[in-house]
Amino acid sequence: MSTPLNTFKTQGLTKVYGTGPAAVHALRGVDLEIPKGDIVVLLGPSGSGKSTLLNIIGGLDRASAGTAYFEDQNLTDMSDRELTRYRRDHVGFVFQFYNLMPSLTARENVELVTEIAQDPMDVDDALRLVGLGDRMDHFPAQMSGGEQQRVAIARAIAKNPTVLFCDEPTGALDSSTGRAVLHVLNDVNAKLGATVMIVTHAAATAAMAHRVIHFADGAIRTVEENAHRVSPDEIEW
Numbered sequence: 203m204s205t206p207l208n209t210f211k212t213q214g215l216t217k218v219y220g221t222g223p224a225a226v227h228a229l230r231g232v233d234l235e236i237p238k239g240d241i242v243v244l245l246g247p248s249g250s251g252k253s254t255l256l257n258i259i260g261g262l263d264r265a266s267a268g269t270a271y272f273e274d275q276n277l278t279d280m281s282d283r284e285l286t287r288y289r290r291d292h293v294g295f296v297f298q299f300y301n302l303m304p305s306l307t308a309r310e311n312v313e314l315v316t317e318i319a320q321d322p323m324d325v326d327d328a329l330r331l332v333g334l335g336d337r338m339d340h341f342p343a344q345m346s347g348g349e350q351q352r353v354a355i356a357r358a359i360a361k362n363p364t365v366l367f368c369d370e371p372t373g374a375l376d377s378s379t380g381r382a383v384l385h386v387l388n389d390v391n392a393k394l395g396a397t398v399m400i401v402t403h404a405a406a407t408a409a410m411a412h413r414v415i416h417f418a419d420g421a422i423r424t425v426e427e428n429a430h431r432v433s434p435d436e437i438e439w
């Protein structure tokens with residue numbers, strides 16, 4: 203079988219939370235193609251459905267209608283067990299708050315994931331890739347916010363994910379620390395070939411993306427391809 207060109211393809215993807223007068227239409231028919239190996243930045247007002255989309259194609263939530271494919275697998279048809287396997291084998295998540303285990307060192311936090319992964323990276327290599335080669339035995343409380351976020355990224359990439367989802371990865375960081383974190387995401391994309399999807403309110407992040415998706419009111423308004431991508435070093439917010 204040929205290698206699929208898209209990491210994701212959705213058609214008419216719809217999500218309604220609740221029923222009757224309390225129903226919230228979080229996604230109103232999203233048609234989307236995400237090429238393999240792209241960095242994609244999703245922008246849009248609060249409540250426009252960005253996290254909902256990420257949660258559904260990340261296998262954390264279910265659509266109300268429509269289809270979502272990961273490569274040639276239909277996520278919307280999967281059982282809970284199959285979705286768990288999909289997440290375990292293919293998906294890395296990075297959130298605004300790093301969710302590290304405080305009683306474990308950087309290395310041990312990453313090992314938690316590599317112990318159950320199918321084809322993990324070497325833990326030390328993952329920490330070196332995020333620039334923490336000399337901080338592996340430090341605990342989260344001994345690290346800055348940016349360093350903790352880099353541990354979270356090392357943990358997410360150590361399973362060798364096909365796709366890395368980042369929901370406000372720089373939301374809790376000052377701009378220079380945030381740039382360092384974006385640098386790491388850029389490297390992960392360039393060196394590992396992972397498709398990287400970033401939801402952010404920091405609109406300037408769009409400059410480093412291959413593709414920028416603008417969301418509003420549960421739907422995609424525009425998709426732009428960046429002819430000239432900018433290095434994270436040049437991003438200001």
Ligand SMILES: Nc1ncnc2c1ncn2[C@@H]1O[C@H](COP(=O)(O)OP(=O)(O)OP(=O)(O)O)[C@@H](O)[C@H]1O
Pocket residue numbers: 219220226227228246247248249250251252253254255
């Ligand atoms: N579990 C839930 N139950 C009910 N409504 C929800 C739930 N999760 C999200 N929503 C609603 O769905 C809509 C889309 O939310 P979503 O979190 O996807 O937006 P977002 O664009 O990611 O926003 P933000 O930028 O603030 O994170 C919002 O109106 C939100 O209140």
